[in-house]
Amino acid sequence: MMALLARDLKLAVRAGGGFGLGLAFFLIVTVLVPFGVGPETALLTRIAPGVLWIGALLACLLSLDRILALDWEDGTLDLLATAPLPMEGIVSVKALAHWITTGLPLVLAAPVLGVLLNLAPGGYLWVLVSLAVGTPALSVIGTFGAALTIGLKRGGLLLSLLVLPLYVPTLIFGAEVARRGAEGLEVATPLLLLGGISFGAMALLPFASAAVLRINLR
Amino acid sequence: MMALLARDLKLAVRAGGGFGLGLAFFLIVTVLVPFGVGPETALLTRIAPGVLWIGALLACLLSLDRILALDWEDGTLDLLATAPLPMEGIVSVKALAHWITTGLPLVLAAPVLGVLLNLAPGGYLWVLVSLAVGTPALSVIGTFGAALTIGLKRGGLLLSLLVLPLYVPTLIFGAEVARRGAEGLEVATPLLLLGGISFGAMALLPFASAAVLRINLR
Amino acid sequence: MVLRVSNLEISRGGRAVLEGVSFALAPGAALILRGPNGVGKTTLLRTVAGLQEAEAGEITGAGESMAYAGHSDGLKSMLTVAENLQFWAAVFGRSEIEAALAAFDLRELAGRLAGSLSAGQKRRLGLARLMVTGRAIWVLDEPTVSLDAASVGLFAAAVRGHLAQGGSALMATHIDLGLEEAAVLDLSAFRARPRAAQGDEAFL
Amino acid sequence: MVLRVSNLEISRGGRAVLEGVSFALAPGAALILRGPNGVGKTTLLRTVAGLQEAEAGEITGAGESMAYAGHSDGLKSMLTVAENLQFWAAVFGRSEIEAALAAFDLRELAGRLAGSLSAGQKRRLGLARLMVTGRAIWVLDEPTVSLDAASVGLFAAAVRGHLAQGGSALMATHIDLGLEEAAVLDLSAFRARPRAAQGDEAFL
Amino acid sequence: MGRYVRFMSLWEYANPVKFIRTTDVVLPWVSVLAVLCLVVGLIWGFFFTPEDYRQGSTVKIIYLHVPAALMAINAWMMMLVASLIWIIRRHHVSALAARAAAPVGAVMTLIALATGALWGQPMWGTWWAWDPRLTSFLILFLFYLGYMALWSAIEDDDTAADLTSILCLVGSVFAVLSRYAVNFWNQGLHQGASLSLDKEENVADVFYFPLLVCIAGFVLLFIALVFLRTQTEIRARRTRALIAREQQG
Amino acid sequence: MMPDLGKYAGAVLSSYAVALGLIVVLVALSIWRARRVKAALDLVEKRNKRHG
Ligand code: HEM
């Protein structure tokens, strides 16, 4: 288990492993938004928490196909399935590795990008907190989607399509926490719900992902 | 040439060809935005043109890796390179096929999705026009990016990274046309500039794409 | 542990492939599966390895004591030879890789990235992986693809050593492996009558 | 058109592979390239096909009269056999596919999706593609991989027919194709001295 | 003997060995000069210049901000020229020099952005505004990121050089386009060029001279870093080539 | 010695810190990698000389 995690992290940071690409994508999407909606700072301040959340979500989404597909293509998954590791553990570790290499950098970068969007001063903390609590759910749900679409050629777009609806609750509560935080309102309720989703996803989805993966390996 | 176009279109609509996935992605992103930024209609009306443009751009982006990668993986590109077709023609046809299967549906769907975002009544026409003029540039630029990253395993994220900065001028002028249109302002200047970019990209970029592709086939 | 397969029936892609396959593999024994392309060797091995389910029949004795090596080697091109082996050793709760490196003449290559190996060297690494699993039953699908004669010899020696230690090996191949002591089972005799797999059968 | 290769030097992945390769291929003649794995057959054929550049030497007479078939067949699994062939015929400005279907015994399969073919059938379709190009010089990389004996016979017949019509063929293979009339060139003799390709040479 | 060649052609330095030999001689001097200029300029600027009557002490940021901004653009220009040389004359050193310059340019862009943002907070009351100049710097940064990502993603060195050169060409065109687009999109807060010859807007001489020294320091620093990093790239490539030859022979 | 930076001290000092920090990191990384690569090359070159 630890070996698998260590290997995934090592692969991510080796040349060509794609570490940092998610972050760069996040940066670019954030930059594009003002080009689309116009440069008025008041407007940007209002939509900043939502944009940060959507940007983080998309950056996560685009890196999902690396979670399992590479291991599938070179046969590693077949071999892992016959190794003495429970499939649930494998998918959990994969999701964890994805979060460490994608979600965590996004969480840390979000406040910096908040500057670009004139995030309200009170918002920085809550954007950070909401992403920190919410992105694990994105990784776990995304792993489920990756397991579903494994083996499809260039299934990236289909993967996005399957996963996006599943991301809706996380996005709603996450963005709500960030928005309320930015406006100085109370955040406890949505934060609790967000935590609940994250926790629930982490506890239950690996079983679904493992089942799906076993079916796809057949 | 025509045969290549016909084949690409046929492949796109056959089961599993991915036709309509871009459209679905566009729909979902548009639907997610209110969840992210909150449901106030006035706010949505203001950002609607920008959101539609960004959504269309992302939907385009996600389907780019299908332009060339599938043909590369199964050896078709090698064979096409030895066929009596100029490489510039091949990449142009590929970009055209991408536009017809992705850009065009987005153009037609944008006004419908405008309803979801409370687009201002005057905006429908100009969103349509700006997308119609601008999306060809997105396809052509995207083909260049796809040619650059061909042969990289799971290069999707890198492709996005390379292409997004190139999309900036198109996005700015496109969204500007749509926004000004929605607010009832004059649109001639940005529309002209947008047309200029589209036209210039279509005229010149295929040469760069062909050069890049030749290098990658080596 | 004796691997015992009895009256197995398997299908692939919605079509029955083999039926009535039975054999037993005792410790110290090797069994070679033969048969023309598409007869179902890969399907059978994947079923034995537990990667897919049988339509009927029973497999006992595999599971936790079995190591599988398929058409692909599961190597990461951005890890070195040693790192690849260490990873698989760790997955199987072990850490010793020297013997495996030596057995497949990989010592000199230990520091090279797996991506920079030739096809034959990659295959040798894939086979060395078996030795670090510490598993008793090897289930191998065309293990000697793209190996030259000398490497096939290394492989045969490794299998002999494994058998001598009480292990066993089940292999599908088109090539002569130079393992005269191994029993041979030709699968052509077990071709399934043309019919749909159980999933489809419900609709017929 | 005579294909003439003189004093060719080629490299792959930054390393010189072959040097001093010369041969000529007249209309009506066939030449078979041999040599162990990794000697550079594929690289040589790709260079002749114009897909990569030579480090030195000259190739004349290929270009517009040459049809290439590599390790992959360039088939679309979501198109039928006939549609695949029609596409390639159209690319080469032709439309006739019946003869090609007949020559490789693909008539019955014409309406099947290419994705549902077996490996050997796929390969036959890939070879049939050559006949619809109408090109005179065939450049073939391991054309008979995964073909059974009968299909190898069909291929040999197709090549003979092509030669009889004044075409020529350059083929790399490890297998006996049953084409006794073809000349054989063993590439082992042309292995390049160990050195870097020109790109790297500037740094040595 | 043939005619004595007095002037070595500039292209001679495109030979990796000659490049390393020459830069080995030049590098220490450039480095020392760079450090000297930076130390003198920054100390002069930081400690011995008065405050601006409008901007207060924040004017001291200019000694970092302007040189970094200039180098950010010049680095890209240099990469563009080097890419062209590689495409036209295929001199390996120029391709590697372009590769070596990219991270330096990216860091310069980052410095300009960061100091600008820190400057903006007291001056404009905001860290960031979508001013055309700031925005186009952000876009320039994105171009650097993409360029570096492409270099590191491709294994074959010459292929990577070819592809990144073309990306640099196309990217330059689009960077200029973006600049105009951004200008059109939003008229800004940022002041115009201050080093230009029309005196109206120029900074006072007290700020001007230390600024010039700092700019010289940044230029020299850039040159030193590019020399050093190009040497590194050449050596790395040579190492790979030697190892490849060993394995083959 | 330290000039009085007034109310903008934070901005000025942090820009100097950030800028100089970034430069130092860049220079350090460049030198570190230069050393490492040079050592690796020397190793390979020595090996090559020894083997002829
Ligand atoms: C955050 C991003 C910023 C960027 C990318 C940026 C970019 C630049 C560039 C490229 C120059 C050189 C212009 C030239 O000399 O031709 C410059 C100069 C200058 N910038 Fe900025 N700037 C930024 C923020 C700011 C802020 C917030 C201020 C605050 C007032 C500021 C004040 C100046 C001054 C005073 C100069 C030098 C004098 C001049 O050239 O007019 N900049 N900046």
Ligand SMILES: Nc1ncnc2c1ncn2[C@@H]1O[C@H](COP(=O)(O)OP(=O)(O)OP(=O)(O)O)[C@@H](O)[C@H]1O
């Ligand atoms: N993914 C698949 N979908 C549908 N049918 C398949 C699939 N894979 C294999 N088949 C079919 O199942 C049958 C058995 O395939 P299998 O791979 O087990 O054969 P094999 O004996 O291993 O052949 P080979 O010697 O070529 O490896 C073949 O007829 C094949 O066409």
Ligand SMILES: Nc1ncnc2c1ncn2[C@@H]1O[C@H](COP(=O)(O)OP(=O)(O)OP(=O)(O)O)[C@@H](O)[C@H]1O
């Ligand atoms: N993509 C690549 N990158 C680097 N080196 C390569 C690459 N492809 C092949 N090589 C090397 O180039 C040499 C020649 O390869 P080539 O594919 O031409 O051999 P071949 O004679 O066709 O072999 P085979 O009989 O296995 O097809 C081999 O030593 C191989 O290791």
Ligand SMILES: [Mg+2]
């Ligand atoms: Mg098989």
Ligand SMILES: [Mg+2]
């Ligand atoms: Mg070959």
